[in-house]
Structures are given as C-alpha cells and as structure tokens.
Amino acid sequence: MNLSKDQLLAMYRQMWTIRHFEDEMAAAYMEGKTPAFDIGSGPVPGEMHLAAGQEPVAVGTCMHLRKEDTVVGTHRPHHFAIAKGIELNKLAAEIFGKVTGLGKGKGGHMHLFDVEHKFSCSGIVGASFPPACGAALAAKKMGKDWVAVAFAGEGAANQGAFHEALNLAALWKLPVLFIIEDNSWAISVAKHQSTAIPDNSQRAAGYGIPGVRVDENDVLAVYEVVGEAVQRARRGEGPSLIEVKTDRLYGHFQGDPEVYRPKDEVAKLKANDPILRFGNQLLEQGMATQQELDAARDAAKADVDAAFAYARQSPYPAPESALEDVFV
Amino acid sequence: MATERELTMAKAIAEAIDQEMERDERVFVMGEDVGIYGGIFGATQGLYEKYGGERVMDTPISETAFIGAATGAAAEGMRPIVELMFVDFFGVCMDQIYNHLAKNTYMSGGHAHYPVVLTTAIGGGYNDAAQHSQCLYSIFAHVPGLKVVVPSTAYDAKGLMISAIRDDNPVMYFFHKGLMGLGWMKYHPRSVTPVPEEPYTIPFGQADIKRPGNDVTIVSLAMMVHRALDAADELAKEGIEAEVIDLRTLVPLDKETVVNSVKKTHRLLVVDEDYHSFGMTGEIAAIVAEEALDYLDAPIRRLAVPDVPIPYSRPLEQFVLPSAERIAATVRSMME
Ligand SMILES: Cc1ncc(C[n+]2csc(CCOP(=O)(O)OP(=O)(O)O)c2C)c(N)n1
Numbered sequence: 264m265n266l267s268k269d270q271l272l273a274m275y276r277q278m279w280t281i282r283h284f285e286d287e288m289a290a291a292y293m294e295g296k297t298p299a300f301d302i303g304s305g306p307v308p309g310e311m312h313l314a315a316g317q318e319p320v321a322v323g324t325c326m327h328l329r330k331e332d333t334v335v336g337t338h339r340p341h342h343f344a345i346a347k348g349i350e351l352n353k354l355a356a357e358i359f360g361k362v363t364g365l366g367k368g369k370g371g372h373m374h375l376f377d378v379e380h381k382f383s384c385s386g387i388v389g390a391s392f393p394p395a396c397g398a399a400l401a402a403k404k405m406g407k408d409w410v411a412v413a414f415a416g417e418g419a420a421n422q423g424a425f426h427e428a429l430n431l432a433a434l435w436k437l438p439v440l441f442i443i444e445d446n447s448w449a450i451s452v453a454k455h456q457s458t459a460i461p462d463n464s465q466r467a468a469g470y471g472i473p474g475v476r477v478d479e480n481d482v483l484a485v486y487e488v489v490g491e492a493v494q495r496a497r498r499g500e501g502p503s504l505i506e507v508k509t510d511r512l513y514g515h516f517q518g519d520p521e522v523y524r525p526k527d528e529v530a531k532l533k534a535n536d537p538i539l540r541f542g543n544q545l546l547e548q549g550m551a552t553q554q555e556l557d558a559a560r561d562a563a564k565a566d567v568d569a570a571f572a573y574a575r576q577s578p579y580p581a582p583e584s585a586l587e588d589v590f591v
Numbered sequence: 592m593a594t595e596r597e598l599t600m601a602k603a604i605a606e607a608i609d610q611e612m613e614r615d616e617r618v619f620v621m622g623e624d625v626g627i628y629g630g631i632f633g634a635t636q637g638l639y640e641k642y643g644g645e646r647v648m649d650t651p652i653s654e655t656a657f658i659g660a661a662t663g664a665a666a667e668g669m670r671p672i673v674e675l676m677f678v679d680f681f682g683v684c685m686d687q688i689y690n691h692l693a694k695n696t697y698m699s700g701g702h703a704h705y706p707v708v709l710t711t712a713i714g715g716g717y718n719d720a721a722q723h724s725q726c727l728y729s730i731f732a733h734v735p736g737l738k739v740v741v742p743s744t745a746y747d748a749k750g751l752m753i754s755a756i757r758d759d760n761p762v763m764y765f766f767h768k769g770l771m772g773l774g775w776m777k778y779h780p781r782s783v784t785p786v787p788e789e790p791y792t793i794p795f796g797q798a799d800i801k802r803p804g805n806d807v808t809i810v811s812l813a814m815m816v817h818r819a820l821d822a823a824d825e826l827a828k829e830g831i832e833a834e835v836i837d838l839r840t841l842v843p844l845d846k847e848t849v850v851n852s853v854k855k856t857h858r859l860l861v862v863d864e865d866y867h868s869f870g871m872t873g874e875i876a877a878i879v880a881e882e883a884l885d886y887l888d889a890p891i892r893r894l895a896v897p898d899v900p901i902p903y904s905r906p907l908e909q910f911v912l913p914s915a916e917r918i919a920a921t922v923r924s925m926m927e
Contacts, residue, residue: 300775308718308905360718360904371720371903386722387680388652421651422683449652451628457651518775523627582910585902 264487271550272559274326274482278318278538279563281342284351285313285513287571288341288358292517300518306575308360309371314342316480316512319537320444321346323485324412327493333398333411335391336384338373343414347382349375351566355574362584363577369588388449389422391415392441396428399437399502410438410496417506418449420463429504433470438496440489441504446511451523467504477507480537483544510535595785599772601633603745603786604710607752608635608672610790612642615670618756621648621657622674622710631676632712632771654684658709662692662761665705670756672708678727678765681711692761693736707762708755713741714767714814714864717776718908721900726813726865729874731763732841738762738795739841743770743816746784747839750793757792767813767864779817796843800852804832807858807922810849810875812838815862815913822918831926841871849875850882857888858925862913867895889925894918 266274288311295305302310314321317339325346328334336343344354349365357364358372365377373386381398385391395413402409419425420443432439443463447454460466467474473492477484485507492503510532514521545551598606612618620635626649629636639647650657654675661671675681681688688709695703715724732739738760742748748766755762770782801816802823809819816837823833834852838845853859859879861872872893879891894913902908 302719302776303717304777308720308903308908310719310723360907362904366903368904368907369721369900369902371718374720374722374903386720387683389683418652421653423653423655424683449623450631451624451626452649452651456649579906580904582906585907585910586897586899589899 264483266486268550270326271545272555274322275538275541275545275551275556276559276563277322277346278482278541279560280351280566281318281321281345282315282538283564283567284341284345284570285315287567289313289513289517291571302518306359311372311517312339312515313513313517314339316510316532316537317444317446318342319480319482319485320414320442320507320509323482324442324489326486327490328410328412330380331407331409333381333395333409335395335398335411335413336375336382337391337415337419338384338386338388339416340373340375340384343384344375344377344382348380349377349382351570352573353377355570356577359574359577360579361574361577362580363573367584367588368580389415389419389424391419392424392428395439395441396432396437399432399439400435402438408438408497410440410493412440412442414442414444416449417443417445417447417454417463418452418457420466421457429466429470429472429502432502433472436499436501438499439502440492440496441502442489443504443506444509445506446509448511448515448524450515462506464504464506472502472504474504477505480507480509480535482537482541510537595787597783598745598786599778600742600745600748600766600782601636601771601773603749604634604752604766605636605638606786607749607790608756609638609641611753611756612638612646614790617668618670618672619646619648620672620674621650621661623650623652623676625649625674630674632766632768633773634674634710634766634771654680655687658684659687659691661707661709662687662695662705665707666703670706672710672756674710676712677723678711678713679722679725681727688737689734693734696760697736704759705761706759708764709761710764710766712768713765714769715901715908716769716814716912718903718905720903724901726765726863728763728765728841729865729870732871736761737842739765740795740839741765741812741841742839743767743813743837744782744784745772745786747793747799747837749786750791751795751839753790754792754795758795765813769814770817779814781817781820793839795840796845797839798845798848799837799839800834800848801837802833802835804834804856806832806856807860807925808834808836808849808852808856809860809862809918809922810836810838811862812841812871813864815864818913818915819862819918821915822922825915825919826922831922833922846878846882850879853879853883854886857886859887859891860918860921860925861891861893862918863893863895864912865895867893867898870895892921892925894921
C-alpha cells in the first residue's frame with residue numbers, strides 16, 4: 264500500500280476525531296435528560312444515531328475522495344461528514360440546532376447539507392442511492408472525472424431504491440460507488456432475519472458490476488478495496504458495490520435499550536476496537552511512535568472540544584426564521 | 592368507571608391487537624421492529640412473546656414489498672396489521688397504498704376486500720426535524736378508499752383499533768408519538784385514560800365532544816385536541832366556554848357534530864398539527880362555510896403549521912407548532 268506516514272497518521276487522527284466527536288455528542292445528548300430519559304430535553308435536539316466503531320468505512324473511503332466528489336450519507340451521518348472534510352464547527356453547531364450550523368439549525372443531525380464539500384444525507388433509509396447516481400450522471404455529462412459515493416447500512420440494501428439505483432448505475436456506467444456498512448443490525452432486526460443471502464456484495468452479480476466484501480472492520484482493508492473502485496469509476500468503467508463488515512458499538516439510537524442484542528456482544532466488539540487496532544498496527548510496523556499516536560489523538564480531541572465550545576456558545580436562530588428558506 | 596384501570600395509548604393499542612389476534616387467527620402483525628422490540632412506539636409490545644414470529648413478523652426495510660404484501664394477503668382472506676414506524680416514510684411505498692390498497696375495492700366493483708390496518712406514528716414536538724415529525728393524514732384522507740383514524744386518548748385508541756381490525760376495508764391508523772405514554776418522551780397526561788378490559792368498538796365517523804361549551808367551537812384531532820383543551824381551561828377562567836370536538840376519524844368524517852356545534856356557538860376555530868394549506872383545516876372550514884355560514888358571528892379561523900417543513904432547532908419548532916397559548920389568543924381575538 265502506497266500510504267505515507269503522514270497519510271497514515273492523518274487517517275488515525277481522523278478516526279479519533281470521529282470517535283471523540285461521537286463520545287462528546289453522546290455525553291452532551293444525555294445532559295438534561297437524566298435521571299429520566301426525555302428525548303425532547305437537553306442541549307441536543309431530537310434523535311441521535313452515533314457511528315462509533317464504524318470509523319474505518321468512512322475514513323478508508325474518503326481518503327480517496329476530493330472536494331469535487333460527492334458523498335451521500337444516511338441517518339447515521341457524522342463519520343461520513345467528518346471524513347468528507349466538513350468543518351467541525353458548523354457540523355457541531357447544526358447538531359445543537361444553532362444558527363451558525365450547516366443549515367442554520369433547520370436540518371439537524373440526520374439532515375446535514377454542505378454544498379461546498381458536496382455532502383448530504385437523509386433520515387429516510389435507502390434514500391442515499393439514487394441521488395449518488397444523479398451526482399455521478401452529472402459528472403459524466405460535464406466530462407469530469409468526479410465520483411459519487413452512496414453509503415448505507417445493510418438494512419437499507421433491502422430497499423427497492425438500492426436495486427433500482429444499481430441497475431441504473433450499471434446501465435449508464437456511472438462513476439458511483441455503493442458502500443454498505445454491515446453492522447449486523449437494522450435497529451432490532453439482525454441481518455440474517457432481513458436478508459436472504461449472507462453477503463450484499465453478491466448482489467452486484469445481478470447487475471453485472473463488481474462486488475467486493477471487506478470482512479474486517481479495518482481502515483486499510485477498506486482503503487485498498489475502495490481505491491480500486493474509485494480508480495475504475497474515474498476511468499469511466501462504471502459503478503462498484505462494496506460491503507464492509509463493521510461494528511456498531513452503541514445503540515441504534517442513544518437511549519436504545521437494546522433488548523434484542525446479546526448481552527456480551529458489545530464487550531466483544533469493544534475488545535476489537537478498530538482505532539486501537541490500527542494504532543497498534545502502526546506501532547508494530549514502525550510507522551509511528553506512541554508519542555506520535557498520542558499527539559494525533561490529542562490534536563483530534565482539541566479540534567472536537569473547540570467545535571463543541573463553538574456550538575454551545577453559538578446563538579439559536581430567531582424563531583420567525585422558521586418561515587424562511589422554503590424556497591431560495 | 593372510577594375503579595377502571597388506566598392505560599397509556601400504546602398499551603391500549605397493543606391490548607386491542609392482542610384481543611383481536613386471540614379472537615381471529617387470520618389477524619397477524621408485520622412491520623419493522625414490531626417483534627421483540629415491540630414497536631418503536633410500543634404499539635405491539637408483548638405480542639411477539641405471546642404469539643411468536645409467525646404471527647408477529649419483523650420485516651426487512653422493504654416497505655413497498657411488505658406493505659404491498661399486506662394487500663395481497665388481505666385479498667386471500669387474511670387480516671394483516673402492518674406498521675410503518677413513521678408516517679414520514681410512506682413516500683417509499685406510496686404507490687402500493689394509494690393506487691392499489693386504496694383503489695382495488697372500487698376497481699373490482701366492490702368484489703375484492705382488503706381488510707388491512709396500516710399503523711404509523713405522527714407528530715412532532717420533540718425536535719426530530721423535517722423527516723420525522725409530520726402528520727400527513729390529510730394526504731391519505733384525500734385519496735378515496737382509505738379510512739383514516741386518528742385517536743387522542745387510550746380509550747378511543749382501543750375502541751377504534753378493534754373497529755379498524757374488524758373493518759373489511761383498508762384503515763390507516765395514526766398514533767401521535769406524544770400521546771403514546773412512552774417512558775422516554777413527554778406525553779400529554781390526558782391521553783392516559785380508563786380503558787375497559789373487555790373488547791369494545793367505537794364506530795368510525797363519530798366525533799367526540801371532549802368538552803362542551805357555548806361560545807366557540809374548536810375542531811381538532813390527536814395532540815391538538817389536548818392543546819385545545821388546555822386552552823379551553825384557560826379561556827374558562829375568563830368566562831369563555833369553548834366546545835372542543837375531537838374528530839377521531841377523518842374518513843368517514845362526522846360533519847354533523849361539527850355543523851351542529853357551530854350552529855350553537857356561532858364561531859369556529861380549526862386547529863391542526865399538519866400543514867396549513869390544502870389540508871384538514873381547509874376541509875372543515877369549507878364544510879362549515881357550505882352548511883352553516885349564516886350562523887357564524889366571526890370569520891372562521893385556522894391554526895396549523897405555516898407551510899414550512901418542521902424545523903429541527905427547538906425555538907423554531909416551537910414557533911411553528913400550534914400551542915395552547917396561541918389557540919387561546921386566537922379564540923380571544925374571535926370573541927371581540
Ligand atoms: C424508509 C424508512 N423506513 C424505515 C426507517 C426507520 N429506520 C431508521 S434507521 C433504520 C435501520 C437502518 O438499518 P441499516 O440500514 O442497517 O443502518 P444502521 O442503522 O445499522 O446504520 C430504520 C428501520 C426509515 N428511517 N426510513
């Protein structure tokens with residue numbers, strides 16, 4: 264793999280940025296909700312879906328992407344947004360519902376839009392696939408070598424939109440990647456209860472496009488597989504489907520009682536934390552010193568702390584501004 | 592009545608389904624997370640433990656397939672209850688609903704029957720933003736062929752659910768998240784009511800006068816019934832007696848109760864948590880204008896979401912949802 268030390272450390276730092284962001288968010292989200300959990304109180308509005316444990320998919324993929332490439336995320340969007348390079352301050356402020364946020368506090372955690380970094384997402388499961396095809400179609404029509412990436416969970420791959428988008432992308436040879444995060448669960452429904460075959464990447468065969476499964480929640484493994492697909496897309500050779508095995512360390516949403524999940528599952532997953540494993544790998548291969556790893560981790564924490572301070576200090580939008588922005 | 596146990600709306604709905612499943616083996620439940628989870632809003636709690644995965648089926652996230660399948664199963668004589676977590680998600684499977692489930696009976700000349708109950712959650716007030724906070728029942732009421740039920744209390748919820756399951760037509764059953772009595776969401780205490788243990792039905796098309804009054808008629812449903820009642824309590828202190836009508840079902844619609852009330856009070860305010868334009872408020876206003884215009888002492892007023900998507904940020908959401916204060920203020924302005 265042709266990654267420099269700086270790049271490896273950047274990936275490591277970015278994974279920590281995501282993890283710190285999610286951990287800070289988990290804590291902020293619970294403020295004012297205790298002792299009784301009340302979804303409508305505290306500084307962070309609404310529902311909260313965190314992606315701790317799923318950092319490798321976002322970071323391994325987005326390392327290949329440029330600002331001009333489009334990413335469409337899901338209801339669990341923070342890791343994709345951060346990996347795509349969205350400004351942390353604006354991201355945090357949006358999630359706190361502040362006027363300084365990406366959407367002036369109107370969109371919120373599941374509806375992040377950053378035109379500059381070509382990022383969007385949706386709270387509707389399966390909704391990421393078609394718009395990514397559209398972005399890829401536009402790139403093709405404009406003669407650009409840009410690519411589009413649709414991320415989605417393994418649950419979303421049972422939506423009609425997924426199958427229609429795959430066919431369209433294959434038919435039109437669109438420069439698009441469909442990347443499935445297989446965290447085994449769609450809320451309380453396990454993959455084997457919802458999907459007739461074990462591996463979504465096999466579904467690529469039905470559309471005559473490449474399908475690859477990454478069986479480990481490993482950032483370098485993702486980086487390698489996605490790299491080939493991105494190059495293929497930029498060369499005009501069409502779409503790819505990639506499914507990555509990953510781990511959801513927290514509940515489906517914050518406050519999820521997780522009655523459906525085997526008691527020891529999370530402990531096992533935490534023992535195999537992809538960020539810690541990656542750090543150890545870098546140490547073992549002599550790619551970084553412990554000091555360098557600690558520095559990267561601390562720098563990530565400082566960025567996140569600054570973003571949360573910015574978000575908390577930012578003002579709320581004026582109530583009447585609710586009536587603005589329906590049309591441009 | 593005084594000795595009757597009280598239930599939350601979620602428990603009342605689950606009990607209604609349970610009793611009908613016991614009574615009629617053709618009734619089954621399917622949807623996302625309706626099994627061991629018991630439904631994200633608790634509407635199927637306890638059913639999986641009692642009836643198992645054959646009659647309480649978790650589905651893939653494939654709404655077109657499983658909601659369309661309810662239509663097909665109903666045509667064969669089964670009586671499916673099918674849940675789609677949030678009303679906001681219906682876009683992905685709308686064709687199966689409004690072109691098939693809603694129309695097949697008519698297109699078959701009344702020969703084909705589709706006893707499907709389609710349940711879903713509505714409403715905001717807890718900052719879940721534009722794709723998770725809508726009401727949208729008027730969209731379904733607009734299309735002929737679907738009965739539309741929107742309860743506001745546990746008592747109504749059970750009786751209307753049993754009626755829905757026994758109805759040979761497709762019924763859309765909307766429950767408001769803030770009325771379900773969930774441990775993790777503030778709920779209006781008035782939604783928790785005494786509920787008889789035995790099965791009972793509430794006929795569709797009978798609005799309920801939740802509070803009688805002579806000065807103004809407030810027509811509403813779901814959460815806004817309770818906001819209207821809160822406003823009525825305030826207004827009563829000022830000597831204004833509001834009559835609060837809970838429509839309970841939009842299809843069929845009880846025009847008579849509304850029109851008779853306006854003939855008595857001479858004023859109409861319609862309150863809705865759905866969007867303002869082309870919705871329930873317009874429909875009720877039009878009916879009263881057609882049938883009781885001469886009785887009105889003040890122009891008809893409407894309070895609803897002012898034609899913007901539901902915003903995420905708390906001050907913005909509070910600004911767009913009708914509040915008890917705003918209802919009371921509107922009534923005061925109508926009394927001048
Ligand atoms: C069309 C639609 N149906 C249902 C839902 C409710 N819902 C939200 S997330 C979710 C599970 C998604 O699972 P998966 O795609 O595997 O992603 P994960 O949450 O595991 O990241 C469901 C059913 C929704 N948001 N949109």
